[in-house]
Amino acid sequence: MSDTTNVSIDVKCPSCGGDFEQFSADPKPDDMIVCRGCGAKIRYADFQAIADNQVAEALDKAIRDMLKGSGFE
Ligand SMILES: [Zn+2]
Numbered sequence: 001m002s003d004t005t006n007v008s009i010d011v012k013c014p015s016c017g018g019d020f021e022q023f024s025a026d027p028k029p030d031d032m033i034v035c036r037g038c039g040a041k042i043r044y045a046d047f048q049a050i051a052d053n054q055v056a057e058a059l060d061k062a063i064r065d066m067l068k069g070s071g072f073e
Pocket of ligand 1: 015
């Protein structure tokens with residue numbers, strides 16, 4: 001396996017850091033997802049925005065680490 005760019009994202013609740021409940025296989029943007037930790041509800045669209053943000057951060061960090069390893073600043 002040469003898949004070294006796999007970035008796995010677990011979206012955590014912004015208020016308590018807990019996990020969200022599973023949502024349906026075909027979620028709608030207006031579907032509500034409930035936090036298991038504090039019971040906070042967010043729209044699936046917002047959940048996606050958080051996930052996208054975390055993916056971007058994870059990729060940014062991966063690229064930084066890569067550049068660090070290769071001698072670039
Ligand atoms: Zn929560």
